[in-house]
Amino acid sequence: MWEAALRLWPMSDELKHTTPGEPDGAKRAPAPASAAPMRVGVGAYPESVTRLIEELAKLPGIGRRSAERLAFFILKSPKAEALELARAVTDVKQRVRHCRVCYNLADNGPDAAATICSICADDRRDRSKVMVVEQPRDLIALEQAGVYKGVYHVLMGRIAPLEGVKAGDLTIHDLLHRVREPGANAGGVPVREVILALNPSLEGDGTGLHLQHALGGAGVIVTRLARGLPTGSQLEFASKAVLADAIQERRAM
């Protein structure tokens, strides 16, 4: 694979000079001793290529073969594009923080104490409604629906005793503080409703029950997202649990 890639990839002058069979190859000086070492046992790639493959293979859903494919794509791409990718990775680690109010991702520079996300900073949103989600990507999905105009709170996970994740590992304490102290909420607005938008799983339901109990007596309405038949699905193929939810959560027309 490495040899095949070299045929596709424009060779550097140094590589051209050491190519066997070149008409004037005999006149060239031998390759310098400092040439990139080849690591045996991992496909004999140069060390920098091996390192790139190993780093890419750590990404979720990327196996060894995919990592090799991506590494060669980067090798073959123009230098400016590859450096732009490297810069994007650096920026995301250096600039992105969690919002100090809701734990959503925020791109607010190096001052972590002042970091606030674009949703919390938007005074057109109804900050008295706080929708609780497990992960920032759940928030993105809900935002794309374009219906909700309140604010959010990201738990950074869910209670999962089998995986050793406890309530104290999440941002539940910050949510409770936000509900009890209006000054801790976005814009200093008192929270009136907490909407639980957790995944409809065993852990999601358990986390929801924990929050419902913890928010009891805080003077807020606690609601959760409706469950039932997804739009575009067919009733005959729905599971018993989905049908039971749909019947229980029916509404007047």
Ligand SMILES: [Zn+2]
């Ligand atoms: Zn925020």
